[in-house]
Amino acid sequence: MNTTIDDGTHGGSALKLHRQLAEIWATGPGLQRLAAINHSVIGVRFMVTAFVFFAIGGVLGMLTRVQLATPNATFMDAETYNQVFTMHGSIMLFLFAIPMLEGIAVYLTPKMLGTRDFAFPRLTAYGYWCYLFGGTILTTALVAGVAPDSGWFMYTPLSSNVYTPGINADVWLLGVTFVEISALTLAVEIIVSILTMRAPGMSLDRMPIFGWYMLVTALMMVVAFPPLILGSILLETERAFGLPFFDPSRGGDPLLWQHLFWLFGHPDVYIIFLPMAGLLSTMIPVFAGTPLIGYRAIIVAIIGLAFISFGIWVHHMFTVGIPHLALAFFSAGSAIVAVPTSVQLFAWLATLAHGRPIWNVPMLYIFGFFSTFAIGGLTGVMLAMVPFDWQAHDTYFVVAHFHYVIGGSVAFPILAALYYWLPLLTGRTAVYRLAIPAFWLIFVGFNMTFFLMHLAGLLGMPRRIYTYPAVENWTWLNLLSSLGGFIMTIGFALVVIDLIAQVRYGRRVRRDPWKAATLEWAMPIPPSPYAFASLPHIEVRADRIAVGDLAPSLARGEGYLGFVRNGWQETLGVHMTSGMPEQLIVLPRSTYLPLWTALATATAVLCMLFKLYLLSLGMVLVTAALFVLAGQSAGQTRDYGLLPVGRGLSLPPHTETTNPPAWWALAFTLVADGTLFTSLIFGLLYLWISAPNWPPVGRPDTSLAIALASVVVLVVAAISARGALRAVVGSRAPGAWIALSAAALVAAIAGLVVLIGNVIPRPTEHALGATAAAVLGFVVLHAAIGLLFLLSNILRLTFGLVSARRHIDFRLTRLWSDYTAITGALAIGLVLALPALVDLLGMRS
């Protein structure tokens, strides 16, 4: 990297600054597009890919409606139908809804927060490629006729080896987990970027409401996805290696899968809803011509909503035999979750009532949202009542309910947002000749399709049947429902034609066609790759900004960083709460590394799918090596001290601060990892207390000496990591500490492998042995990753990327080592406690 220092005083015209910045930030032409890491490029790719998957999922949905349009239909056989409806649900949830919200977040969030990009652009690109490859694996399986066929929530034992012996379920477990890696990486990225990379002066109370929604959503993702990832890993190991986590004949329990799935599945509804609510909260004030009412109340509501959504996962399991008292906890929670949702709805209605609403196409879709989401919410409260749920469970009433909730909360806001932000994306205004009939076709078709499903469900029609007899009233309801589906599809087709027409023939606009007051409009449209030529200083709430005055000033470079220096991609890092600038963040340039890393990850997944486990392990190591390699191309080879950032302020580069974005990223990654660990412990204790065939025949037995020795060496590794950090800060050689830490980790791995090898009962014989092995395996994995951290430390020392002021790598290693030692001690302690826990079972009533 160029090490000369430019003092940053180069001024000049807006055009000159634009050319200088564009040269640094632009993605190259041709094949270089594969190296793109810019948030605008990746955001658009996410959204376009999600729309493609939406189209595929939509076609599958239409196929189910063709099959169900008439009784005793032979359009599809049961086998094909199972694959089609499973893939319809899986694609809409995992390949459309979540990636779409991620795409919107990636594209819009940096712009709304007044920064130039996300904190880890290479991670954004890696997330996109993982999503694309994971989605491709799933859809290719559909074409090959081996798609998942056990329903989108993959209940065991239907998805276990006995009832699904082919690779259908493996495709789902591995493909969806792959896509979730993408979601988790982006969630961490979104959190860190929102917290540390806002425009200077944008304290939390000045953050646009969309920022709050995305922050809460991303935090939910960090905690919601790990239980499903764990469940998928456990089910895959059961299918591949015979570990009986969900097999009741060997101490497992199918209900454990349901718990793990819905610990993800229920919050997921709100993970999808909240960003859409964020879009609505941004658009409605613009069309109402007045600021959003209830900003603070909405923030309290979404925090409450986020928590409560996790606490009501059991309402998907009301019929599995849980005692009344526990059901009441979750029934009441499922009812009260309507309150924070309603706070938002009433805030939007109050905003509209307080202003002078302008009727426009986005507003049509917003009202489409109001009506459909209200119906979905009300039927949700009905289903929260246990007696009603017992009657309606697994009927078409539930299908109708969740299509209203998901359709209402996703499809209509997304279409509203699409028309609202289309000028930002394309630089052209909308032509509404097709947009209005398209809306009415979608609205009428949607309600015709799904409202009638309520009635079919109340008449007793179960979900997931591939055909039905000519029962009176089912027939005409299904026929009309299918007809509605076709009307809705014609509407969506019109939207696509409309969008193509607008991109091609729309009138060009300069900026801010809606007279909005948020920062994404304070830039030329379509946006330049650097987003802002200079960064604003925010002194009012960031949805009340005088965009017309601010934008030309920023373009002239009158804000922060209104210059170029050393060819660096620069932006600013701020204090989490106050928004005061703290560091100069230098972002990486375009690189093919994310693509190669995602390809290696995809190969590992494919090898696992085809049971080439050694090759898969090799590709996992290649993936890890590419991550370590990525670390070597980040950072500086010298200390810079304070550098001018404009407006009379000087800041240190992020490499010379104590808590740069990377530290927070690891901290939030550990939150996700800790959730997975907690879910694993929950799984073990759940089986202990609830599963049949406990206690096992053989009493658990663990070598106390090896177990304690393993804990000791993990602690030694953590202490050594601290010693290495102290040595670096004190300008001493950390080599001896690194060597000691590595030796301790190797010893811990060896000890834990011996413990796993001697687990009683054997992991394939009883779930107790399987879960004990899984808990110990978790520690082995983390100790091995600790070795990668140490390897990275050595490489960065060798390349001169570390100094007494540039020691973030060693701080990351310390954090990881501490975490490994703590979770290791807990895991080993639990395994040691297993004999006592088994003895306790003898006291059961």
Added chain:
Amino acid sequence: MKAKSQPETLTNSTMKVHKGQACHLWLLAVGFSVWACALAAAYVLHSVGCTFGWSTDTLRWSLALAILIHLALIGALWRTFARRFPTPPLSQTDSFMRWVIMGTLIAAFITIVFTLGPALFLTTCT
């Protein structure tokens, strides 16, 4: 250039003042974390009590005690944060944080009472 008023000259010293006034972000999650803890405690107590055949009274009073402890904790947090943020608050950001933290505490208190309280009057393990 600024969003509305004239540019303020930022220096490293003024940054320190702003940082000193700032609140900790995690406080926003405290209220509902207590609710989550209360729910987990109640669910675990109920599972353990039913599995090991606790008497109805023992189980019911255990659950009631767990709920009361969490309600008391919310009360203690309320007192703590009421003292922590002086009136009038130091800054607009502090005022905002105080409002949201107090809002989440009230909402969490109500949520504990509503979601966990009425269930105590139901049959315990059937």
